[in-house]
Amino acid sequence: MTAPRYDERMPRSNRQRTSRRAVYATLRRKVLTLEFPPGTALSENELAASLGVSRTPVRESLILLSEEGLVQVFPQVGSFVSRVDPAKVADAQFLREAVELASLEDLPGLPAELDPELVDELRRNLEEQQRPGLGLEDFFELDEAFHQTLLRLSGHGSAWATVVSAKGHLDRARRLGLYDTATSSGFAAQHVEILDAVLAGDIALARTAMRTHLRAVFDDVERIRARSPELFATDSGTVPVRRNIVVWE
């Protein structure tokens, strides 16, 4: 029996454009944008049919999403979009704060040593954020990019992926909060404050501003929780949701 041999370098333009990736991305987006609200039943068969693929890539995507905590799978019962678990939101908040604050510590001592390209990127991003009439989804994209680029500035850009995977619950909650309150302009101002402190080389101030900013986001979550408790899990884990769907055909 022989096996393929590889030399030390390969083009690997192979960007793995498989259907599972596409399905995963689609489902994750729909969960995070609340197109699939917490509690929605996700039947592997229905999803496969509606997406035009077989159960296999759908199933594999659901497994990944369940690993992220965005979906709960109950064998022989069903799969459901998980409710927003306050404990998991708190975890994500804690993790994010820990990572982003720690990354500020690793910024170069002198502002002059900052990567000018990244700084420009951050400046352009903030300008975009303050553009009037900005859509919610657009603001979210900019917000994501801002925080990620800030991490790259301290050389920890790749750590963002880990934050993202834990940030799912937080994001859903944030979206709930931002849907009815246009507080995004306030967040934009905080972003400016953070970047100013970084560019001034005042790490301590940057940390304070960042902490304030992230805590504000978290408080937003708590506020919306008081208003729409049905979207949140009352008891961590263990409890699926109620389905009341009848289809005539």
Place this chain on the structure above:
Amino acid sequence: MTAPRYDERMPRSNRQRTSRRAVYATLRRKVLTLEFPPGTALSENELAASLGVSRTPVRESLILLSEEGLVQVFPQVGSFVSRVDPAKVADAQFLREAVELASLEDLPGLPAELDPELVDELRRNLEEQQRPGLGLEDFFELDEAFHQTLLRLSGHGSAWATVVSAKGHLDRARRLGLYDTATSSGFAAQHVEILDAVLAGDIALARTAMRTHLRAVFDDVERIRARSPELFATDSGTVPVRRNIVVWE
């Protein structure tokens, strides 16, 4: 068409004892303990045959492991145990340090407010660590438990799961380092130092000790890298490994 309905509470003793879980746990353990060294080819068919299951649970496990970065999957080519990527090790180190240091900040102000049960658990753990003739795997288990319990002490126990998922590369590297140097006793002493500081309510000292400890672990990784570079990835991602297997039958 009707759908199942659930009341708000369910025993759910259903501990999901599926074969995929078993396969995943087995494979992950074998990768982390270096029973499957970096570069090993993991054929879905072979694994399925040797584990006595079909390709499906094996495949799903490999997908999860590849999401953790412990395995690389190249469509139509093969799946391989990924080499220890120094960049990912650094990421894990950064993330871990950020989380563990931040958790220390959230300890109760007075040592008297610490959960006595957890404190006892930590004390027993440290006693075990200093037991002479302790096996390497046993030390690793105790080390894991120590750090997790320390997180629980500040109410962030569930954040440990995120650290674990990113910690895979770090763990493999640590294992490499500890296989030939019995530095575990030094680490045990550092653990004692950390807990002492926590119990004394000296958060600043605890942070310093923790940082020193985690950095020591990281330095160990760098040392072993210089000695056994073939186990590490030379170029991040994109490069599979060489297979030289011939089987006569």
Place this chain on the structure above:
DNA sequence: TCGGCACGACTGGTATACAAGCATCGGTCG
């Protein structure tokens, strides 16, 4: 002898078939 090309044995990706468990509904019996 050396280069090129086609075949074959493998890979993982996808689709499908079958198995096992759970919830609902409707009949039946006490």
Place this chain on the structure above:
DNA sequence: CGACCGATGCTTGTATACCAGTCGTGCCGA
């Protein structure tokens, strides 16, 4: 009227079949 209990249709878990791509190998011809 109420409690039990099996039929039934759904669910996910697992096994298998088929597909397309990739590489090694060896024939074949110059």
